[in-house]
Amino acid sequence: MLENIKKSFTESIQTKIAAAEELPESIEKAATMMINALIGGHKILTCGNGGSAGDAQHFSSELLNRYERDRPPLPAIALTTDSSTITSIANDFSYDEVFSKQVKALGNPGDILLAISTSGNSANVINAMQAALTKDMTIVAITGKDGGEMAGLIGENDVEIRVPSSRTARIQEVHLLVIHNLCECIDNTLFPITDSED
Numbered sequence: 001m002l003e004n005i006k007k008s009f010t011e012s013i014q015t016k017i018a019a020a021e022e023l024p025e026s027i028e029k030a031a032t033m034m035i036n037a038l039i040g041g042h043k044i045l046t047c048g049n050g051g052s053a054g055d056a057q058h059f060s061s062e063l064l065n066r067y068e069r070d071r072p073p074l075p076a077i078a079l080t081t082d083s084s085t086i087t088s089i090a091n092d093f094s095y096d097e098v099f100s101k102q103v104k105a106l107g108n109p110g111d112i113l114l115a116i117s118t119s120g121n122s123a124n125v126i127n128a129m130q131a132a133l134t135k136d137m138t139i140v141a142i143t144g145k146d147g148g149e150m151a152g153l154i155g156e157n158d159v160e161i162r163v164p165s166s167r168t169a170r171i172q173e174v175h176l177l178v179i180h181n182l183c184e185c186i187d188n189t190l191f192p193i194t195d196s197e198d
C-alpha cells in the first residue's frame with residue numbers, strides 16, 4: 001500500500017512537470033479569452049461530470065466569490081448544480097442534454113463555455129460545446145488523454161488545454177492547477193495589487 005501511495009505522488013509530480021512544459025501557452029490563451037469576455041460584460045458557463053463537475057463548481061465559485069483575495073464578484077454559472085433542472089432534462093429527454101439545454105437557455109454571444117472532461121468523450125459535455133457554438137460563444141476545453149471528440153470541435157477562436165496523461169486521476173490533479181492558474185491570471189490582470197496593498 002505504502003509503495004502505491006508513493007507511486008501516486010511520483011506520477012502526479014511527473015504529470016505536472018510534463019504539463020508545465022506543454023500547457024502554459026494554451027492556459028495564457030484561455031485566460032486572455034476569459035479576461036476579454038469579462039471586460040466585455042460576458043459570463044462564463046462551466047460543466048463536467050463527476051470530479052470534473054466538482055472542478056466546474058470550484059472555478060465558478062472562485063469567480064463568483066473570490067480566489068485568493070477580495071475583489072468584486074465575477075459572473076460565472078456552473079451548469080452542474082440545479083438538480084431539478086438536471087433530473088428533469090435527464091428524465092424527459094436524455095442525460096446527454098443536461099448541459100446543452102442550459103447552454104441554449106443561458107448562453108449569449110461572447111460568453112465562454114468552460115468544458116471539462118478527462119477523456120474528451122463525455123456526450124453531455126460534447127453537446128454543450130455544440131450548443132455553445134450555435135450561440136456564438138467561445139470554448140475553453142480542459143481535457144486529457146487524446147482530447148477525444150472534444151478536440152475535434154475546437155475552432156481557431158477556442159482553446160483546448162490537454163493534460164499529457166492517460167490516467168483520469170492524474171489528469172484531474174492537473175486540471176485543478178489549470179483552474180487556479182486561470183483564476184490567478186484573471187485576478188492579476190483585472191485587479192492588480194497596488195503598492196499600498198503589497
Ligand SMILES: O=C(CO)[C@@H](O)[C@H](O)[C@H](O)[C@H](O)COP(=O)(O)O
Binds near residue numbers: 049050118169
Ligand atoms: O473523479 C472521478 C475519477 O477520479 C470520476 O468521478 C470521474 O470524474 C467520472 O467517472 C466522470 O464521469 C469521467 O468523465 P470524463 O472526465 O471522461 O468526462
Ligand SMILES: [Zn+2]
Binds near residue numbers: 051169172
Ligand atoms: Zn476523482
